[in-house]
Amino acid sequence: DVKVTQSSRYLVKRTGEKVFLECVQDMDHENMFWYRQDPGLGLRLIYFSYDVKMKEKGDIPEGYSVSREKKERFSLILESASTNQTSMYLCASSGGWGNTEAFFGQGTRLTVV
Amino acid sequence: TQLLEQSPQFLSIQEGENLTVYCNSSSVFSSLQWYRQEPGEGPVLLVTVVTGGEVKKLKRLTFQFGDARKDSSLHITAAQPGDTGLYLCAGGFQGAQKLVFGQGTRLTINP
Numbered sequence: 001d002v003k004v005t006q007s008s009r010y011l012v013k014r015t016g017e018k019v020f021l022e023c024v025q026d027m028d029h030e031n032m033f034w035y036r037q038d039p040g041l042g043l044r045l046i047y048f049s050y051d052v053k054m055k056e057k058g059d060i061p062e063g064y065s066v067s068r069e070k071k072e073r074f075s076l077i078l079e080s081a082s083t084n085q086t087s088m089y090l091c092a093s094s095g096g097w098g099n100t101e102a103f104f105g106q107g108t109r110l111t112v113v
Numbered sequence: 114t115q116l117l118e119q120s121p122q123f124l125s126i127q128e129g130e131n132l133t134v135y136c137n138s139s140s141v142f143s144s145l146q147w148y149r150q151e152p153g154e155g156p157v158l159l160v161t162v163v164t165g166g167e168v169k170k171l172k173r174l175t176f177q178f179g180d181a182r183k184d185s186s187l188h189i190t191a192a193q194p195g196d197t198g199l200y201l202c203a204g205g206f207q208g209a210q211k212l213v214f215g216q217g218t219r220l221t222i223n224p
Contacts, residue, residue, distance in 0.1 A: 042216035043156075100212050104156050105155050107155050109153075
């Protein structure tokens with residue numbers, strides 16, 4: 001069974017903290033993505049990566065950074081968490097090379113207080 | 114910015130009824146996917162359509178890709194409470210690695 005695993009289902013962090021969200025996939029996929037999901041706004045792409053050490057900004061990269069040191073792992077970093085970053089964060093992967101079918105992790109619900 | 118508009122945004126119907134959800138854009142897609150997301154979980158891929166006019170069936174769910182590859186529909190026959198969830202359409206563009214997602218249709222099937 002293909003799997004995308006996010007390190008935490010629920011997180012509560014304080015304003016100003018540096019937050020790390022981890023995602024691991026076991027499908028040898030080229031592409032990995034971080035989205036945030038908010039009611040009424042759908043899925044918004046934060047960053048994606050199409051290869052190790054490669055990254056591209058999505059639609060809402062401000063306040064976030066990413067790291068992909070190994071093919072299977074893609075990390076999202078909130079440099080200084082703010083309350084408006086309270087959201088559901090979803091990691092996904094896809095095979096690449098024209099295959100855009102996405103496999104999602106279970107999501108991390110982050111609350112910044 | 115390419116946009117995908119889904120309608121309706123919310124739908125609540127009784128068990129046994131039929132329903133159709135729509136996904137529309139002014140852009141032409143090379144592929145279109147439908148996902149279902151249950152509360153507290155990530156979206157799960159239901160189907161991918163790639164050819165204009167293509168129809169795919171998944172039990173009581175019928176997916177259609179428009180002839181011009183700008184729109185798609187999801188029809189559910191005899192809806193059941195287990196169909197409850199958020200349905201998302203997502204479009205892919207030739208040569209692009211990322212998808213464009215619609216805002217979703219939240220479907221509730223009442224027993």
